[in-house]
């Protein structure tokens with residue numbers, strides 16, 4: 105189950121993401137929370153005290169490749185398990201949190 | 214960042230919750246391709262609801278299967294009715310009405326998670342119902358529009 109939360113600036117996306125994440129984790133599910141906001145503050149909302157910072161997942165974990173049809177697409181250069189263990193932070197209730205990097209407009213999308 | 218986050222989401226084998234940036238232009242196919250559900254947060258004022266309203270057709274075009282509205286920071290029954298009416302008119306299923314909750318403000322002030330500050334807070338109770346709903350509607354091992 106993969107859920108994204110959107111909405112206008114300041115509407116409560118981060119508060120809702122964090123709280124829903126913790127609730128799902130308390131149901132015994134393994135939950136990965138991803139901060140896709142260039143101004144990350146999901147970590148604090150999840151309950152990791154002030155001052156805790158995550159190393160953002162760097163761009164180098166994806167690579168642009170062309171498939172047989174010449175279509176460009178992005179693929180991971182390493183396994184998801186490696187990314188989670190290298191960049192993931194442990195939050196309460198067994199939640200893992202990853203922080204995306206800032207938007208790089210070149211070639212993004 | 215879009216493609217990084219998108220690839221991580223698509224490869225994740227766990228239940229995944231993604232906190233997105235505000236502007237819907239960033240909701241590119243690369244980021245949300247593998248998302249099963251998009252929760253759109255609406256505050257009870259025009260610009261917030263309009264932002265949500267613009268998101269819905271975009272999300273449908275991207276092939277996201279489940280799109281739900283969540284009303285937040287409601288201060289009165291009229292607030293709730295305004296968001297409900299907007300959602301009805303924009304073909305968006307409203308699954309939660311979260312009141313303006315002082316626990317959120319207090320928790321934020323002390324840098325804590327609201328669920329740690331007060332597990333009985335209205336926002337926690339309402340989002341528990343959302344969790345029940347999502348677990349009923351969506352397969353735990355599902356993998357979004359572009360998955361499989």
Ligand SMILES: Nc1ncnc2c1ncn2[C@@H]1O[C@H](COP(=O)(O)OP(=O)(O)OP(=O)(O)O)[C@@H](O)[C@H]1O
Nearest residue numbers: 113114115116117118119235286312313314317321
């Ligand atoms: N139900 C609520 N009751 C009271 N205050 C709330 C509620 N939900 C969110 N807030 C407050 O609104 C502000 C914005 O919340 P939050 O950071 O979760 O929004 P956001 O959509 O992630 O913002 P941004 O677009 O800046 O990332 C915060 O000060 C938060 O404490």
Ligand SMILES: [Mg+2]
Nearest residue numbers: 117118141145
């Ligand atoms: Mg936020």
